[in-house]
Amino acid sequence: MKVLIVEDDQFHGSYLQDALSEALPEVTEIISASDGLEGEEAARQPGVDAIVMDLQMADRNGIEAARTIWSERPDSRIMFWSNYADEAYLRGIAKVVPPDTAYGYVLKTASRERLKLSLRAVLIEGQIMVDREIHRQQNRGDIQRARLDxxxxxxxxxxxxxxxxxxxxxxxxxxxxxxxxxxxxxxxxxxxxxxxxxxxxxxxxxxxxxxxxxxxxxxxxxxxxxxxxxxxxxxxxxxxxxxx
Amino acid sequence: MKVLIVEDDQFHGSYLQDALSEALPEVTEIISASDGLEGEEAARQPGVDAIVMDLQMADRNGIEAARTIWSERPDSRIMFWSNYADEAYLRGIAKVVPPDTAYGYVLKTASRERLKLSLRAVLIEGQIMVDREIHRQQNRGDIQRARLDxxxxxxxxxxxxxxxxxxxxxxxxxxxxxxxxxxxxxxxxxxxxxxxxxxxxxxxxxxxxxxxxxxxxxxxxxxxxxxxxxxxxxxxxxxxxxxx
DNA sequence: AGACCTGTTGCGGGAACCCGCAAGCGAATT
DNA sequence: AATTCGCTTGCGGGTTCCCGCAACAGGTCT
Incomplete structure (x- = not known):
């Protein structure tokens, strides 16, 4: 199994690489890209089964990269990995994810265990998985009284x-x-x-x-x-x- | 010499710690805080000569922490270390820095060499030093035609x-x-x-x-x-x- | 001193905005 | 079928906004 990591922070990138090979023994090859454009390019390589993608990147951000990747290969499994629990990101992802496609969204502050669990769930099992922190963020009624349709x-x-x-x-x-x-x-x-x-x-x-x-x-x-x-x-x- | 590091990302924190002890042999003790509040608290310890501070932190951000620290000890030397070159941060810092106080602003994307150089210049020599990337950002005339007074x-x-x-x-x-x-x-x-x-x-x-x-x-x-x-x-x- | 430039202030009017009121319309309920 | 509910739409009016015009003050240059 071949996995692509798109991440512009080298420390987070190597941490991710570690966690990934620990959590997924079936991974045989990990390739990396350090911004959205490179990521789109690398995703065109044959045999890329799964992608872990940072959301905040300088040139082209994770959601845009995901959009083009999914438009070329709608069955790609993408795990988003982000610093922030902004509702805006979730909406952005929801707008570009193809039907019946696996994806996930975990925060960088999540524990290593939760990260590994989510990686397995999304990249291997094909589940859809969104960090509960993110949903909790949105529903706190004191700040945002109701969801926007x-x-x-x-x-x-x-x-x-x-x-x-x-x-x-x-x-x-x-x-x-x-x-x-x-x-x-x-x-x-x-x-x-x-x-x-x-x-x-x-x-x-x-x-x-x-x-x-x-x-x-x-x-x-x-x-x-x-x-x-x-x-x-x-x-x-x-x-x-x-x-x- | 005793230095305080305020940084909520553990990877960046340990990288910083490395670079710091490499660049400044005169450092004898490094203490850490992982958010702005902790940072303010830690800065009250006796003998803290210099501070390296992340700008984006969850609870209280770096500028606010710097404001209270400077209000208590106006001669503290603070090095800001940030992901973004937003003009807003520079303005915020300019508003709280006491006169004749040393501070610096480097980007996390700067090379290790430049980081080390800046650390010496600001924390040891007491210079004021702002990463040229940040100024360049602001002056690109195509986007922002003129500075705001x-x-x-x-x-x-x-x-x-x-x-x-x-x-x-x-x-x-x-x-x-x-x-x-x-x-x-x-x-x-x-x-x-x-x-x-x-x-x-x-x-x-x-x-x-x-x-x-x-x-x-x-x-x-x-x-x-x-x-x-x-x-x-x-x-x-x-x-x-x-x-x- | 006179000319000139820059920044402040008042006036006035056209455009955009905010929103109450009420009529219309389709879907669900009784 | 009648009622109710939610959503849409038009109308009208009070308010705010945007900005041209002009008067004025203070500083600079010749």
Whole structure:
């Protein structure tokens, strides 16, 4: 069995390599890549059965690399290994994982035992496994009162990009008023108003983005990929009617 | 010589310990802390001459820890050691470093040689030393067209918190129109308009925050500490004139 | 001194935003 | 079939935001 490790921190990389060969005796070969691009390249080698991937990497991050890898080989088993329990990462992964594909998400702070267990479960058994820390993070009701559904999340991304209501409506195919309703529930769920019990009134749009960031509903990498998606959408929209 | 290492990643911690004792033969004792709070505590021990501090830590981050340490012992020499070259960190450090105090900022991606050199320069020689990568990051004119001055930065933080113009004016002691002028130049410097050459008009406030984040002018930790500062200011404002 | 530049402030108006109200519509329940 | 519930949509109005225009103060250059 041949496993690819994509990790840009050499210490974490060698620790991972250790744990991997300890946990999975069936591994015969380990290859490494130190950023997302290299990772995509290396994953094209024949015989790569499984991948362990860091999420935060300089050039191309883990989720983007995973997207291209999965688009080429949808049955690849990928284990994500990350410092942070941001909900944004989980959403990002959920958007790119093919159906019936095994993947996992463990934190770097997890114990060696849990890491080894997860590696076996995902890479060998083909399970789907997400560190319970990550789910717990999201559900703490004091900070994030309710989960955002997909449509709300989409609007949140557009808001975060700075689109105005009209544009969001066009992009998401809703009416203007519906967009505003989504925003309303976003403000509610993100706790925008709860901060102004102190009697101060604030800019809800910006505050929503602020709250989304500090609650880890989105993060800066999310913003960057969302910007790329927006650019694609924009060129797709710019064909006919070259007016003004 | 007694040195304190504050670092929550054990691998990086032991690497640092190695490099430290290699680079500084005069070190006789190394003590460790694994988060900001522990670090503050440990720094109170007698005889701690120098500190190496990670910036990203779970509970209390490196800058906050440095602030309390410096407030107790302003002559402490602190070397910051970080994964990211965010301008936000540099600004945060600049705000808390006492005058005539030695400090340094190196990236974790720096070579072992450069790390050792910086350690000597800062902890032994008492120099101020900032990794050139960090300055380079900020000055790339394609992304960030011009540096923000302190007043603009302050307004940017308030904007990021979701304050509206009136509040910012009150907090910073400017007129409403002046605040708006600051915002104008922020929009300019952050490149808010440059994105809308594609002909799309967007919400400048939110877009400014977006740009500030992706250009690393600010980051999420900045937002969190700014929120705390805001809360302090709010309670300080709430005493007399209980009007409406 | 006069010209000039930079930063601050007020005014005013068009655009965007926030949101209450109410009508419409499909799905689930009774 | 009637009712209820949730979601969508249009309308209207109060508020905030963005910013051009212009007056003014203080500092610099000639």
């Amino acid at each position: 997909d449509s709300e999340y989409a609007v949140l991304m557009d808001l975060a990009l700075g689109l105005q209501d009209r544009l969001i409506a066009e992009r998401r195919g809703m009416s203007l008023r519906t967009v505003q309703n989504r925003l309303l529930s976003l403000y509610e769920k993100l706790g925008v108003d709860s901060d102004l019990d102190a009697g101060l009134t604030l800019n809800k749009r910006v505050r929503a983005l602020h709250r989304a960031l500090v609650t880890r509903a989105i993060n800066v990498e999310t913003l960057e990929t969302a910007q790329r998606d927006l650019n694609e959408w924009l060129v797709g929209r710019a064909s006919p009617g070259r007016r003004s | 302190d007043s603009e930065y302050a307004v940017l933080m308030d904007l990021a918190l979701g304050l509206q113009d009136r509040l910012i004016a009150e907090r910073r002691g400017m007129s409403l129109r002046t605040v708006q002028n600051r915002l104008l130049s922020l929009y300019e410097k952050l490149g808010v308009d440059s994105d809308l050459d594609a002909g799309l008009t967007l919400n400048k406030r939110v877009r400014a925050l977006h740009r500030a984040l992706v250009t690393r002018a600010i980051n999420v930790e900045t937002l969190e500490t700014a929120q705390r500062d805001l809360n302090e200011w709010l309670v300080g404002r709430a005493s007399p004139g209980r009007r409406s």
